[in-house]
Amino acid sequence: MALDLILLIIIVICAFAAVQMRDLLSAALVLGACSLIMAVIWTRLNAVDVAFTEASVGAGITTVLMIAALSRTRRGEEGGEERDMGWVHDGAANKRFIFRHIAMLIVVLVTMGVLIYGTMDMPDFGDPDAPAHTHVARRYIEKSREETGVKNFVTAVLVSYRGYDTLGETTVIFTAGIAVVLLLRKQRR
């Protein structure tokens, strides 16, 4: 439990750093590190299939995509210093800037409060009687071996019981691939 807590805190720190860094390349790499630690957490939660996918797709491909996008745009965040200077020069714009950020912070904190209030009704972590475990999941565990012949229940659910979900997933990937190709092809002309 202590190890899990430490890993979760490292993830929160990494996420905060990725959001606050001015250098976008560093932010992308910290996000990749965040994903990799997430893969460790998923191994700790016994979600080995998810850990594999996260380590290869989340930490790998996302980071590569980010670096590829940064190589075709710019590495730094613009206007950071100028905004700091605006503190001195343009009082009205600066006031607007601060007001907007305080308003957004309030929105974020209210959302956080509502979500934490929502967790009060949630079953405790690891509760065997949680509603999530009492319906279809039991059948997947008991019957999937004889019904699908697969030893890994996650694979059985993914490709057999919920095969249409996976079909939808591949449709999404295909659509995304076409969209990326169409978006980037026009630029070269």
Place this chain on the structure above:
Amino acid sequence: MIELVAGKYNYWIYIVLMMIGFYAMIAKENLIKKVIGINIFQAAVFLFYVSMAKVTGGTAPIEWHEAHVYDNPLPHALMLTGIVVSVSTTAVALALIIRIYGAYGTMEEDRILEINEGRDMGDTL
């Protein structure tokens, strides 16, 4: 009180993580930062789901003769799909950002809005 914290603290950490992503999505001007925020937000949702699959004393959901209790395989399967879809959306978002950068020469949201306002005024004048 201690029971409440011990049973729910992981959900609260996911909510904090989600709110970091949410703040990046609404408050950061840089479009890449917004994409990073979306990624963090999605990661928090995945963590939330996968932690719901955990059963005390359960082993990984793969058939094993020594196992008595298995973790719930359904959230794992759903989140596998979710991770792949999140990468697809990231790819499309980054392609859009490259196009926006090509058209405006910037990827700061406020600059883009300024340029758009300038263009509108140029049209009316």
